[in-house]
Amino acid sequence: MKKIDSELNDWLRPEYKRSDFGKFVRGKYANRPIEYRDVVTMLLACVGEDEGILFQSHSRRNPRKPGDWTYEIARTNQIILRYWTDSSHSIEEPLGNHGPVTTPNERQELLAVVRKGLTSLRGKIARQ
Numbered sequence: 751m752k753k754i755d756s757e758l759n760d761w762l763r764p765e766y767k768r769s770d771f772g773k774f775v776r777g778k779y780a781n782r783p784i785e786y787r788d789v790v791t792m793l794l795a796c797v798g799e800d801e802g803i804l805f806q807s808h809s810r811r812n813p814r815k816p817g818d819w820t821y822e823i824a825r826t827n828q829i830i831l832r833y834w835t836d837s838s839h840s841i842e843e844p845l846g847n848h849g850p851v852t853t854p855n856e857r858q859e860l861l862a863v864v865r866k867g868l869t870s871l872r873g874k875i876a877r878q
Contacts, residue, residue: 786823786848786850786851787823789857789860790821790823790829793860796861797861797864797865797868798819801868803868805819805820805831806819807820807821807822808821808822808830808832813837814837814838814840815834816837817834818834819831819832819834820840827848827849828844828845829844829864829867831843831845831867831868831871833871833874833875841871841875841878843868843870843871845863845864846863848860848863
């Protein structure tokens with residue numbers, strides 16, 4: 751039977767240094783386009799974490815409770831944020847239609863739009 755310990759110890763030899771490997775570059779998936787829906791989901795997760803809100807994807811089949819926060823992405827890339835006042839009524843904030851998000855600047859712009867929309871929705875909730 752082969753001893754695994756000796757093989758594991760060979761993998762991390764102390765005589766190697768980071769400089770021995772040359773310059774590290776990003777992998778082949780670094781510039782891969784990300785789906786718009788995935789970008790929005792990640793941005794809403796980050797904004798929600800900052801604001802103490804858990805955004806869930808909107809589904810007509812799932813019943814909602816008062817205080818739930820949902821989002822919907824329409825076919826035209828329109829984001830709609832919702833705050834549920836009861837199981838059948840919500841306060842909505844449409845964020846407009848956005849094109850593809852492929853650069854860091856476009857992600858920052860979309861993040862600003864999401865934050866502004868959330869602030870607007872909170873204002874609507876406060877006026878209720």
